[in-house]
Amino acid sequence: MSKPDQHQLRQYLRLYLVMGSVNCTQPPEEVLTSAITGGITLFQFREKGVGALTGQAYYQLAESLQQICREHKIPFIVNDDIELAIALDADGIHVGQEDIPADQIRARLGQNKMIGVSAHSVAEARQAIQDGADYLGIGPIYPTTSKADAEAVQGTRTITALKNHQIHIPLVGIGGIHADNAEPILTAGADGIAVISAIAGQNNVEQATERLNTLTKHFIANQKQ
Ligand SMILES: Cc1ncc(COP(=O)(O)OP(=O)(O)O)c(N)n1
Numbered sequence: 337m338s339k340p341d342q343h344q345l346r347q348y349l350r351l352y353l354v355m356g357s358v359n360c361t362q363p364p365e366e367v368l369t370s371a372i373t374g375g376i377t378l379f380q381f382r383e384k385g386v387g388a389l390t391g392q393a394y395y396q397l398a399e400s401l402q403q404i405c406r407e408h409k410i411p412f413i414v415n416d417d418i419e420l421a422i423a424l425d426a427d428g429i430h431v432g433q434e435d436i437p438a439d440q441i442r443a444r445l446g447q448n449k450m451i452g453v454s455a456h457s458v459a460e461a462r463q464a465i466q467d468g469a470d471y472l473g474i475g476p477i478y479p480t481t482s483k484a485d486a487e488a489v490q491g492t493r494t495i496t497a498l499k500n501h502q503i504h505i506p507l508v509g510i511g512g513i514h515a516d517n518a519e520p521i522l523t524a525g526a527d528g529i530a531v532i533s534a535i536a537g538q539n540n541v542e543q544a545t546e547r548l549n550t551l552t553k554h555f556i557a558n559q560k561q
Pocket residue numbers: 352354380382384415416430431432433434435452453454472473474475483508510530
């Protein structure tokens with residue numbers, strides 16, 4: 337898949353599933369397939385936390401989830417691991433403030449891959465943009481149980497601050513987001529929401545995804561009127 341332009345990227349960011357095996361109560365391949373049926377628009381492989389797979393099992397899971405994404409034309413993003421992203425020819429990578437800086441990632445991946453960077457302030461966002469980020473992940477918006485070392489909860493204030501500083505790079509909110517609290521993030525100006533537990537942790541993954549899909553789709557359609 338070639339790199340999307342900024343308009344397409346905003347569309348891909350609308351409903352972004354971030355997931356690894358530790359987030360799933362059903363086999364990850366089944367969770368991803370149901371989430372795609374339910375309407376996710378982008379996927380990040382994030383195999384992290386207690387019980388995360390390593391070695392061959394890690395690589396094989398990444399490969400099988402990438403294959404499912406390919407079959408459904410959903411871009412496949414790798415969290416943190418540049419070697420994995422290169423080995424799989426992934427569509428992009430997401431890195432945070434503790435990871436390899438985006439300019440070094442760009443030097444290795446080239447221009448044709450998406451680079452997402454986590455930012456918690458206007459200064460971090462400016463640096464990420466200067467380093468060549470294509471999109472930002474802003475959060476945690478709400479309290480989360482899916483990331484042990486998450487920064488302080490920030491609500492929508494960073495998203496609002498970015499807009500007030502005329503920073504219009506594509507971005508998603510992340511952290512503790514579900515169907516009943518997603519709207520303020522979109523109202524603040526995010527292109528979409530990134531979720532782990534609101535999809536991967538649900539008994540009925542397809543139904544949970546459909547709800548988020550309908551909500552985000554309607555919000556964006558109404559915004560354009
Ligand atoms: C879309 C998106 N936004 C933010 C993050 C968090 O990245 P990071 O701060 O590097 O933390 P880890 O996910 O690596 O624990 C993300 N993964 N995706």
